[in-house]
Amino acid sequence: MLHIQAFLEKTKQMIEAAEKGAARYEDGKENDRSYDFFATIKPAVEQNEELVSQWTENALEFIKIHRPKYIYEEQIHAVKENFLEIMLQSYVHHIHKKRYKDLTESVLYTLQTVKDEIAKEGSL
Template sequence: MDNQTLLEHTQNLRIWIEEAYKQYQKRKAEEEYPSYDFYTDIQPAVVTFDQKMEEWLTAAISFIEQAKPRYLHQEQLEAVKENGKEVVLQSYFGKQHAPRVKNLVESVVYTLNLLIEEIKKRS
């Protein structure tokens, strides 16, 4: 995957996480939670997220191995994958405490922004 494509994937991933967080906040604010069907709503969203994340993670790791940015490491990218999946799941269930989900979102967005800046430096 070239740098421009990786940049677009990373920006789209950031938007996806931010949208999931908005959905989580909306869900938490409502008195009565809407019900989601696991097989028609949740599973397809998580499967799609996993597929996109695998593509992104492979390309992002390849990028940082070549570029060797000072403040960005493979472990952080892997954490983005795990934490991002948690945010997407919580956008449907809303069971985690709000500060925990907010911290996950901030961590993911911070790392994605670091990657975006590194890609832009090299483009």
């Protein structure tokens, strides 16, 4: 059973995590910062994996029930994959700046579109 409010909260959490990740990536690139794998990176990635898995499940159910005009199953799977990539890369910086920016913008665009669709469905 899809709980719209919980799905909206997860979407907002993902937007916030992606924005924080982008800031961390910028800071790490500029200041040549490194993070401890076991103390910082692994727990953060695992936490984000849990969040994105729950969100993906909710998003696919939302699409099935509400059939939004501009959100497709392929986009949801792309967000899952790209979100995990940008979360990891925000710590390790093994990706070019332009690629990171493009992935982040893509994820944020889809998340914002989903958030808008949830709000639209919630107001009906």
